[in-house]
Amino acid sequence: MASWKVTFPCTRDEAEAIDFEGAALLDIDPAPVLLTSETIPDDPASWQLEAYFDGKPNSAAIAAVQALAPSSDGVRPALEKLRDEDWVTMSQAGIEPVHAGRFYVHTEHNRGIVPPGARAFRIDAGLAFGTGTHETTAGCLRTLDELKVSGKRVRNLLDLGTGTGLLAFAALHLWPGAYATASDIDPRSIEVTAENAGLNHVALGEGMGQLALAVAPGMQHPLLIGRAPYDLIIANILAGPLVELAPTVSMALAEGGTLVLAGLLQDQADTVARAYRRQGLRLAGRIDNGAWPALRLVKRARYGADRVTRPGPGGVGEAPGFGSW
Structure with missing residues (x-):
């Protein structure tokens, strides 16, 4: 037929x-x-x-x-x-492979020649939004690579709105001993992330060096709350949700932790950055890929509630006024 x-x-x-x-x-x-x-x-x-x-x-x-x-x-x-x-x-x-930092992203049918020293990820199109070819994803990959080069240490990370799992996979490659979590509001995205984890030899689970998965709107899930605070949060979504989530995402970030934001347009960057500055974060870097910036923010020390006494899974204690999540 x-x-x-x-x-x-x-x-x-x-x-x-x-x-x-x-x-x-x-x-x-x-x-x-x-x-x-x-x-x-x-x-x-x-x-x-x-x-x-x-x-x-x-x-x-x-x-x-x-x-x-x-x-x-x-x-x-x-x-x-x-x-x-x-x-x-x-x-x-027609989907060209993407080489961003030390990462090379391709589909099943366009692998091409992987650059020497690059970590290749296969992310196929069609099941979940985003294949890694979009400028927002490439900007996030470059930002993660620069964080590693700068000596950033990450013990506990979250990819919020993961889509296909690519950014979580990349972060785990850079910090293989970290606890890692990926979440999305769309259950199909989490199914696709699990499938892609198998294709790319990424271990699933809740231990060190493994990726834990959750279907969640924003931060509203016991797994996401229980594993906070995070040294690194990546959120490649849209400007509107990024602004709306600013209070809870910022609260989930450890003091001195890094937040990578993308999925926004050039004329939305100031609005998004302003929402997080109000929560005690400062803009520490920015990568512009065409009209799609990737923002890197850092949470100022001693800002906000001292709600968790130690980072990572197993952290204990919540202060009053913790928030809606």
């Missing part, structure tokens, strides 16, 4: 909000595979949604996919019959 592709315009916000295996597609059998990508670099309004079908889709299936991108309402879909080839390979062929 021939495969078909349907393409719609969408926005970056719509792309990030798509539930790739959600109820909207349950009536389509077999379900299409969805991919999102930029059509104009650094323009959040210029993205596209591609749906790959086994067989020619009917109008109901096309409408169900189009409903995932409300901004495409009224737009005639681009319907294309594909040649008898492996369309998964075709769809990922």
Whole structure:
């Protein structure tokens, strides 16, 4: 049976909000595979949604996919019959590998030649948002690499809103003896992270050198709370949630700890940094990848409640006024 592709315009916000295996597609059998990508670099309004079908889709299936991108309402879909080839390979062929710091990120079909000394990670497209090719992820990878080069010691880290697990994997590579946690509000993202951990030989678990996983909105999970405070928190999400989470994320960061923020645009950086300065953090560094900055902040010493007497899993004691999480 021939495969078909349907393409719609969408926005970056719509792309990030798509539930790739959600109820909207349950009536389509077999379900299409969805991919999102930029059509104009650094323009959040210029993205596209591609749906790959086994067989020619009917109008109901096309409408169900189009409903995932409300901004495409009224737009005639681009319907294309594909040649008898492996369309998964075709769809990922245009995703270039990323070499950021000591890391090299690729999909199954574009491994290429790994640079000498680089740690390669395979992160395939299509199941969770982000493949490591986006400038925000590359900026985070470079920031982590620079932290290691500078001598930063990390015993306990959190990748908040992990997506595919890539940044948690990279951090564990740099600090292999650390306790590590990765969380996401989307259960499918945590499933994908577990799958990617297997592909990339990352051990799962709650011990040193292992990655613990949690489905959680923000910091609202006993595992995330119980393992605080963190020497390093990475949050590659959107500007709005970053601002909203500033009080609880800052509280979970140890004094002198480092916070890496990304997923925001240039004109949102000051607003996000200001929200964390109000919580006692200072801007210590910044990497600009096109329109997508990655911010590095450090929590000032002796700021806030002295709520935990020792860092890492097993820390004890919470002061009054700890917060909503």
